[in-house]
Amino acid sequence: MSDMLTDAAGLPVMLTRDRTHITVRGLYKSFAGSPLYENFDLDIPEGRIISIFGPNGCGKSTLMNMIAGLIPVDQGEILFDGKTLKQTRIGYVFQQYREALFPWIRAIDNIAYPLKRMGLGKPQVKARVDELVAEFDIRFDLNRYPYELSGGQQQTVCIMRALAPRPEVLFLDEPFSALDYEMTLFIRDKLQDIYLKTGVTMVIVSHNLEDAVFLADKILLLTRRPTRIADYMPFDLARPRNPASMSESSFVATKAHALEIFQREVRA
Amino acid sequence: MEPTLTRRLLPFLGPVLFFVVWYGVVVLGLVNKVLLPSPFETVAFLANSLVKGVMVIDIWATFERTAIAFACAAAVGVPLGIALGSSETAYRSVEFLIDFFRSTPSSALIPLFLLIFGITDANKIAIAAFAAVLVILFNSAYGVMHARKTRILAARVMGANAWDIFRDVLLMESLSQTFVGLRNGISMALVIVIVAEMFIGSETGLGHRIIDAQQVLNVKDMYASILVTGALGYLLNVAFLVMEKRFIHWSGK
Numbered sequence A: 001m002s003d004m005l006t007d008a009a010g011l012p013v014m015l016t017r018d019r020t021h022i023t024v025r026g027l028y029k030s031f032a033g034s035p036l037y038e039n040f041d042l043d044i045p046e047g048r049i050i051s052i053f054g055p056n057g058c059g060k061s062t063l064m065n066m067i068a069g070l071i072p073v074d075q076g077e078i079l080f081d082g083k084t085l086k087q088t089r090i091g092y093v094f095q096q097y098r099e100a101l102f103p104w105i106r107a108i109d110n111i112a113y114p115l116k117r118m119g120l121g122k123p124q125v126k127a128r129v130d131e132l133v134a135e136f137d138i139r140f141d142l143n144r145y146p147y148e149l150s151g152g153q154q155q156t157v158c159i160m161r162a163l164a165p166r167p168e169v170l171f172l173d174e175p176f177s178a179l180d181y182e183m184t185l186f187i188r189d190k191l192q193d194i195y196l197k198t199g200v201t202m203v204i205v206s207h208n209l210e211d212a213v214f215l216a217d218k219i220l221l222l223t224r225r226p227t228r229i230a231d232y233m234p235f236d237l238a239r240p241r242n243p244a245s246m247s248e249s250s251f252v253a254t255k256a257h258a259l260e261i262f263q264r265e266v267r268a
Numbered sequence B: 001m002e003p004t005l006t007r008r009l010l011p012f013l014g015p016v017l018f019f020v021v022w023y024g025v026v027v028l029g030l031v032n033k034v035l036l037p038s039p040f041e042t043v044a045f046l047a048n049s050l051v052k053g054v055m056v057i058d059i060w061a062t063f064e065r066t067a068i069a070f071a072c073a074a075a076v077g078v079p080l081g082i083a084l085g086s087s088e089t090a091y092r093s094v095e096f097l098i099d100f101f102r103s104t105p106s107s108a109l110i111p112l113f114l115l116i117f118g119i120t121d122a123n124k125i126a127i128a129a130f131a132a133v134l135v136i137l138f139n140s141a142y143g144v145m146h147a148r149k150t151r152i153l154a155a156r157v158m159g160a161n162a163w164d165i166f167r168d169v170l171l172m173e174s175l176s177q178t179f180v181g182l183r184n185g186i187s188m189a190l191v192i193v194i195v196a197e198m199f200i201g202s203e204t205g206l207g208h209r210i211i212d213a214q215q216v217l218n219v220k221d222m223y224a225s226i227l228v229t230g231a232l233g234y235l236l237n238v239a240f241l242v243m244e245k246r247f248i249h250w251s252g253k
């Protein structure tokens, strides 16, 4: 696959081999005796955006939550660059932004929360929050409480909060599914911006194929339970991608291929 | 302009209607005048006793007992409820006990408390506090237990330890339910204090005043005292609603 991106030295990125960031080995997970994942292996490359796509209930969230340590694995090993989760800084964006933010503190204090938990002093916290506000080009009042903000604004706050500690990996579970189309486009764009600026590894669960393909360097297609990898497709369209990218032939072809596999898996 | 004015007057419709029906019943002689004085006489009597201060002593006595009982109940119920709520096993082990006594009318325990405390003020306060503490404890525990799972996970992902999660999420989440408990708790305390003042020898208090007036068929005093008791309960409830709106600004949002 050809890759149009170049690294800092001007070398095409395809020449610098992708390093693996997250390795999942021998993962086993069952619910109420029925296995969801059996002997499951996965490599997630560093500094890439990975979309996870698959039928409803196939275990996309469960997989991501196990990697992010939100739910325990039954068996198996998950390492981040050889480190354990405890030694790794991660960020997580939930689908239900309303239930993920703290309504008793202002939006700005929500963003500062993980920084305070890291034990940073007041000036450092403020500096980092200011930096995020500038980066995101925030036009709404962050001194409001979360419930006073629109859905898109709340999800933006969630993403800023997740990015505040400069995580090595950012996990997003269906970040767009509670948003309208306009907000989806806006946040999708912001995520790509942040990615281009920071190069943070992102893992995104999506049930919308267009969103999944649009952001992805690689698309992980999952089968129905017991869940296996149906395909792990690269998608190398140049960045920044914009709405016009969605009519490019490689986009259309990738989406069509993913849809074909998806339909085969749903029928199976 | 017109519809908003009508709208604003709407809450007064019920009370006005209430007094009109009351007045109608008296004027038409549907009820013996000895048993039901007219609303004007009653309100006039009420105003007079308030101005002369004879009723103020009783209002204060009832309020004081209710407030002390409530303060004791809150001081025990809130921390204990939150502690129980944060440990599933602890709560499950006492759940039946709490539910049982919560379902037992506290007035049924008055004779028992009489045996323990005798005919004292402490008795009235103790039983009111006992009734209130169960309501408060249950609500605080419930508030903690029903904290949003997502919020707890979010805090954990952000590096919060168990104590951080307790302080920053569970405690905050429980506050609005705790306020529901406090509001119901003070109503409960007032109910029990009134009952106790009626039946556990008492020299003061609205309960005492109501039953005294009834015994000597001073019906104006009885109705006036009932109205004042109602007003006291209502105002306590409103006070807590206002406090809740102020402090728990995110409640219901």
Ligand SMILES: Nc1ncnc2c1ncn2[C@@H]1O[C@H](COP(=O)(O)OP(=O)(O)O)[C@@H](O)[C@H]1O
Pocket: A031, A032, A036, A054, A055, A056, A057, A058, A059, A060, A061, A062, A063
């Ligand atoms: N806590 C749980 N207890 C029992 N079954 C669960 C639990 N969590 C998830 N599952 C099951 O595991 C499967 C995968 O769930 P999930 O990861 O949420 O799917 P997806 O995100 O792909 O829609 C579903 O069939 C779901 O019913």
Ligand SMILES: [Mg+2]
Pocket: A060, A061, A062
């Ligand atoms: Mg899901």
